[in-house]
Amino acid sequence: MGEICCGARVGASPRPPVKIIETKIIPPNELPIEQRNTLPESVSLGVLDHVTAPQMIIRMPFIFAQTLEAQLMASSLAAMLSSLPIFAGRLRTSSSKNSKTSGRYQVALCNKGASLTIATCDSMLHHIFPAKLSSQVNDRGESFLYLAPDLSPFLPAIPSSILGYCNRDEVPLLHAQITHLHGGGTVLAVVIPHLIADQETCRLVLRAWAEEYTAACIAAQVELNSNGPIRMLSAIFEEEESPKGELRGSSSSSCNSSSSLEDEGKRGAEGRLRDIATSSSLPASGENSEESFSSIATNTNASSLHSGHALEAHAAPALPPNWTSLRFEKRSWSFYPSIACSFLWHVGSLNSLSTVTYYVSATRLAALKTEASQDLHKAGSEAPCAPAWISKNDALAARIRQVMAQLPGKLATSPMQLWVNLRKRMVPPLPYPALGNCSWTVPVKTPTTDKTTSTSGDSSSSLNLGSLAAEVRTAIQTVNDQEYISQELRWLENALSGGGGGGGGASMPCVFKGAAEILKPSGPLMLSHWDWGGSSYSDLQFGPPNTADNASSAPIWHQPPHPKVPNCVFVVPAAAGKGGGGVGGGVLVHITLHKRVAEEMIRICPAL
Numbered sequence: 001m002g003e004i005c006c007g008a009r010v011g012a013s014p015r016p017p018v019k020i021i022e023t024k025i026i027p028p029n030e031l032p033i034e035q036r037n038t039l040p041e042s043v044s045l046g047v048l049d050h051v052t053a054p055q056m057i058i059r060m061p062f063i064f065a066q067t068l069e070a071q072l073m074a075s076s077l078a079a080m081l082s083s084l085p086i087f088a089g090r091l092r093t094s095s096s097k098n099s100k101t102s103g104r105y106q107v108a109l110c111n112k113g114a115s116l117t118i119a120t121c122d123s124m125l126h127h128i129f130p131a132k133l134s135s136q137v138n139d140r141g142e143s144f145l146y147l148a149p150d151l152s153p154f155l156p157a158i159p160s161s162i163l164g165y166c167n168r169d170e171v172p173l174l175h176a177q178i179t180h181l182h183g184g185g186t187v188l189a190v191v192i193p194h195l196i197a198d199q200e201t202c203r204l205v206l207r208a209w210a211e212e213y214t215a216a217c218i219a220a221q222v223e224l225n226s227n228g229p230i231r232m233l234s235a236i237f238e239e240e241e242s243p244k245g246e247l248r249g250s251s252s253s254s255c256n257s258s259s260s261l262e263d264e265g266k267r268g269a270e271g272r273l274r275d276i277a278t279s280s281s282l283p284a285s286g287e288n289s290e291e292s293f294s295s296i297a298t299n300t301n302a303s304s305l306h307s308g309h310a311l312e313a314h315a316a317p318a319l320p321p322n323w324t325s326l327r328f329e330k331r332s333w334s335f336y337p338s339i340a341c342s343f344l345w346h347v348g349s350l351n352s353l354s355t356v357t358y359y360v361s362a363t364r365l366a367a368l369k370t371e372a373s374q375d376l377h378k379a380g381s382e383a384p385c386a387p388a389w390i391s392k393n394d395a396l397a398a399r400i401r402q403v404m405a406q407l408p409g410k411l412a413t414s415p416m417q418l419w420v421n422l423r424k425r426m427v428p429p430l431p432y433p434a435l436g437n438c439s440w441t442v443p444v445k446t447p448t449t450d451k452t453t454s455t456s457g458d459s460s461s462s463l464n465l466g467s468l469a470a471e472v473r474t475a476i477q478t479v480n481d482q483e484y485i486s487q488e489l490r491w492l493e494n495a496l497s498g499g500g501g502g503g504g505g506a507s508m509p510c511v512f513k514g515a516a517e518i519l520k521p522s523g524p525l526m527l528s529h530w531d532w533g534g535s536s537y538s539d540l541q542f543g544p545p546n547t548a549d550n551a552s553s554a555p556i557w558h559q560p561p562h563p564k565v566p567n568c569v570f571v572v573p574a575a576a577g578k579g580g581g582g583v584g585g586g587v588l589v590h591i592t593l594h595k596r597v598a599e600e601m602i603r604i605c606p607a608l
Contacts, residue, residue: 018121018153018179025172026074027113028081028088043086044094045105045436046311047492049195051328051510052437054105055162056194058202061151061187062555063129068186068213068542070118072220073178076212077116083208085109086196086435087174091165104496105166105195107173114174117156125185129557142364143607146357146588151559154179154187162193174205188542188555198437199528200421203540210542214553217543311438314426315490316483325491326484327441329513353566354598358608359574360396361586368395368465375466390469393571394476396608397527398468400569400589401446403605404525405463407597414567415514416444418472419528420479427482440485441512441526444475527569568592 031039081088089107128149156177158164165171173196179187192202372395401416422438423430430438447467478484495510517523543553558572574586589608593601 018119021118021120023115023117023156024074025113026077026081026116028085028111029078031082039085039109042089042092042094042106042108045107045196047489047496048311048437048439050105050496051492051512052198052439053194057158057162057191058194058197058199059155059189059191060202060206061154061189061559062540063125063151063557064186064188064542064553065125065184065556066186066543066553067180067184068178068188069217070178070180072213072216074116076209076216077114077176079212079216080205080209081111081114081174083212084205084435085111087192087205088113089173090169090171091162091173091193091195092167107196110169112169113172114176115156115172117175117177119154119177119179120181121154121179121187122182124183125181128181128187141607142361142367144359145602145606146359148355148357148559148588148590149557151187151189155189156191158191162195165193194437196436198421198439200423200438201435204435207539210540213542214544311422311426311430311434311436312489312493314482314486315493316486317490319487319490319494323487323491325488325513327488327513328492328495328510330495331509331511352595353592354595355590355592356598356601357591358589359586360589360608364608365392365396365587368392368399371395372398372466372469375464376470378466390473394469394472395465396571396587396589397444397472398465399608400527400591401444401468401472401525402463402465403601403608405446406604407600413446414524415446416525416527418442418444418475419526420476422479422485425479426485440479442475442479445471447471523567525567525569526565528571566592566594566597 086107086109088111089109090112092106092108094104094106128151154177156175158175159171165173173193175191177187177189179189181187190202190206192205197205369390369392372390376390397416397418404414418441419439420442422440423434447463447470492510514524540555541553542555545553568591570590571587572590574588591598591601
């Protein structure tokens with residue numbers, strides 16, 4: 001049994017350690033033989049998987065007010081893995097003689113399973129749950145610096161880099177840890193390499209797991225009602241009687257007694273209580289030993305996983321003569337050791353990074369949009385660009401860039417990149433959601449210094465909020481240029497396969513332009529505002545609603561991943577579920593900076 005010391009928030013008492021009870025590998029449920037025969041040996045990762053933050057590991061901790069049953073979490077994880085066999089596989093580098101795929105990443109569909117850790121913590125829910133945002137708004141205004149909780153002690157142990165996953169049968173691609181809190185409540189943390197999953201894919205995995213858990217929970221309750229008592233974990237380990245450090249359940253368990261759930265429970269007992277079916281969850285043909293990773297997609301509104309349009313299918317059939325990529329560049333293999341050295345140096349200075357978190361209310365977001373629109377209206381025909389409409393996200397991104405421009409040093413003039421989702425922007429659209437990485441970076445032009453101050457009267461910033469928001473909207477609109485995207489994808493595919501416009505050299509590495517600058521203090525600002533389906537997280541409900549008060553079984557808090565890379569900005573919705581104490585429509589803005597820059601930002605910008 002191992003122990004991991006919990007980090008405490010400033011001004012709080014140190015928390016008791018997290019006690020690891022058990023770590024085990026959960027294999028997927030066995031598939032019928034006819035489905036096993038159609039399962040390819042492996043799936044090759046797509047071109048964007050190889051260049052979209054391939055070293056990043058996505059860490060997703062969620063806090064639940066209810067206690068998630070460990071046995072049902074394990075069985076539902078096995079069911080989910082049978083529907084998404086990629087996440088039960090293992091990472092490999094291809095040894096194919098085919099020059100187009102040799103040396104590229106692939107996932108072996110070996111059904112070896114995922115890692116599940118069960119742990120306990122003597123802390124209570126209110127010890128780790130953030131202070132109520134709603135009460136702070138009354139005292140501190142519509143935007144303020146926010147001290148987010150430290151959930152790192154609740155994360156499962158994983159390799160430090162993607163190299164620790166590659167060609168190692170004992171290292172799963174999906175790690176999860178369930179930590180039961182004293183008196184009820186659960187922290188569920190899921191870790192997946194970004195190489196095989198972006199935000200949308202991670203959301204799919206969690207939603208599929210939640211649906212399987214709900215089905216299993218209802219089925220168990222129906223069996224309890226029909227056949228008499230069964231020994232659920234919450235009955236075996238009563239909180240008051242369980243030995244200290246052992247796995248405990250709680251009366252607040254997400255499995256609630258209700259005869260009205262009987263019909264759905266019978267469906268769950270048969271193995272499913274959701275629209276995802278496994279009958280067509282595998283590629284249609286087993287003739288080839290490899291399938292394109294990005295061609296395997298799912299549609300939860302229909303019935304199953306299915307082979308969809310590969311992102312590469314949108315690539316132009318041929319590039320114009322002398323066409324040059326605007327987003328990517330080819331590098332010799334010698335580039336990677338230099339990046340690795342920079343990365344190792346950076347790892348040694350991780351303690352020099354700090355994450356600054358702001359809360360921005362829905363009222364403040366609306367005010368930013370109004371301010372930006374008024375700035376554009378005031379500028380009139382002299383505005384650098386005049387989009388017909390700007391969003392609240394555009395205005396918020398502009399405000400973040402406006403504040404960063406006030407910082408000393410080169411960071412004030414660093415370019416800004418937005419991460420956007422390509423799934424809905426392709427024509428025809430990719431099946432929703434397509435697995436893997438379907439994201440794109442969009443450079444935002446910084447307008448020339450505007451002598452017109454914003455309508456808020458803040459003369460400390462020389463960048464007009466409206467002009468910045470307009471540039472953000474213009475940048476996003478460039479992603480709708482299908483010809484531009486298809487040509488970039490074709491260039492990237494050619495470059496990785498050693499042919500065409502990309503030049504010679506099989507499997508020559510490709511990166512986003514400016515990749516070497518990312519680790520520098522003055523590197524580009526990387527902003528992502530993908531959320532998890534809204535501030536209520538309504539599609540991530542583990543279990544049916546509590547019948548006592550109809551409370552949601554969705555998480556009451558989600559902490560976004562904080563990549564240890566400077567100048568990364570994550571915008572996520574603030575929890576607003578029942579019991580979460582959040583404010584609907586507000587967001588949390590997490591900005592990771594070098595410590596000295598973070599200190600300066602706190603000084604000059606106590607609110608966004």
